[in-house]
Amino acid sequence: MNGPVTLEVVRDAFEQFEASAHGFVFRGFVWDLRGADVSSVDFKGIIEILQKNPVSGLDRKNMRSAVVVENRANSGLGELWIKVGETIDSAERKVFADLQKARDWVSRSKRNLPAFPIELDRERGIVEFRLAGTVSANEIIEAGNLFFASPPGGFCLKGFVWDLRDADLSTYDHQAMTRVFEANPQAIRTGTLRIATVASKIVDRQLLYLWGQIAETYDQNERRIFVSITAARDWVAENRKGVDPIGGDEELVTS
Numbered sequence: 001m002n003g004p005v006t007l008e009v010v011r012d013a014f015e016q017f018e019a020s021a022h023g024f025v026f027r028g029f030v031w032d033l034r035g036a037d038v039s040s041v042d043f044k045g046i047i048e049i050l051q052k053n054p055v056s057g058l059d060r061k062n063m064r065s066a067v068v069v070e071n072r073a074n075s076g077l078g079e080l081w082i083k084v085g086e087t088i089d090s091a092e093r094k095v096f097a098d099l100q101k102a103r104d105w106v107s108r109s110k111r112n113l114p115a116f117p118i119e120l121d122r123e124r125g126i127v128e129f130r131l132a133g134t135v136s137a138n139e140i141i142e143a144g145n146l147f148f149a150s151p152p153g154g155f156c157l158k159g160f161v162w163d164l165r166d167a168d169l170s171t172y173d174h175q176a177m178t179r180v181f182e183a184n185p186q187a188i189r190t191g192t193l194r195i196a197t198v199a200s201k202i203v204d205r206q207l208l209y210l211w212g213q214i215a216e217t218y219d220q221n222e223r224r225i226f227v228s229i230t231a232a233r234d235w236v237a238e239n240r241k242g243v244d245p246i247g248g249d250e251e252l253v254t255s
Contacts, residue, residue, distance in 0.1 A: 002035045010049050017115075024166065025133035026115035028064035028091070028106040032099055038069075038077055046081050050088045060091040061146075062111035066102035067095050114166075117143050124237040125158030132166040137176040141183055157243050159194035159221075159236040163229060169204045177211055181218040191220030192241035196232035199225065 003009075017029075041049075065085075067078045078095030085093045092109070096102040112133060119128045129143045195215075199205050205225050212223045222239075226232040 004037045007048050027109035027111050030102045031067045034070045046084045060089045063091040064106045064109040065093045068099050068102045118147050122155040125156050126236050128161040130163040135167045137179040140180050158239040161232050162197045165200045177214050189219030193221040194236045194239040195223045197225050198229050198232045
């Protein structure tokens with residue numbers, strides 16, 4: 001950033017990010033403030049920036065956020081930003097003087113999900129999960145738990161769409177699939193849901209065919225593999241059955 005740093009400038013930066021942060025694993029932010037004027041940013045300003053972050057759907061678990069500053073005075077402001085941030089969300093924060101070290105630190109984040117892995121379409125009764133990068137049982141279970149930790153009410157859940165077009169499924173083998181299915185509680189094995197997967201590569205769709213066969217031993221939900229995300233959404237939305245979203249402390253996964 002260059003010039004004065006204000007709430008409006010930060011909001012604009014977040015909005016640009018929200019518009020473009022799709023199709024890749026998101027590990028965190030690097031804020032390069034070496035050429036910025038932060039003289040107007042105080043305690044109150046930091047709180048406003050963190051609390052009024054417009055990227056409301058961003059999951060911050062394991063996310064890292066680095067600030068790069070030039071002088072000691074700005075470093076003190078960065079430390080204040082860390083302390084305030086700890087009271088607002090679970091993201092890791094750190095102050096750096098070197099831009100490359102900041103980038104390296106953020107890149108080593110354990111976060112392995114896209115910036116916005118979940119989208120809810122209440123009207124059509126669809127929960128859509130987006131995964132990118134290398135996908136294992138851990139990523140699938142984590143994505144499911146993000147939704148079911150506090151599931152919204154007031155709509156009929158017709159099913160799920162797993163968008164795997166940007167995912168690497170090369171390590172998602174029989175053992176990983178079994179682990180995911182065994183994590184599903186009985187309440188989700190209703191036989192009334194439709195679960196669609198979307199994959200671009202032929203080899204991935206062949207792997208997902210195995211996924212469908214293994215699933216038959218765990219529940220009677222309908223499953224289908226698609227190339228088109230639109231076709232997948234339409235198929236789930238056409239489900240004449242469905243369930244109310246279920247909450248609780250169990251690990252709930254529906255794949």
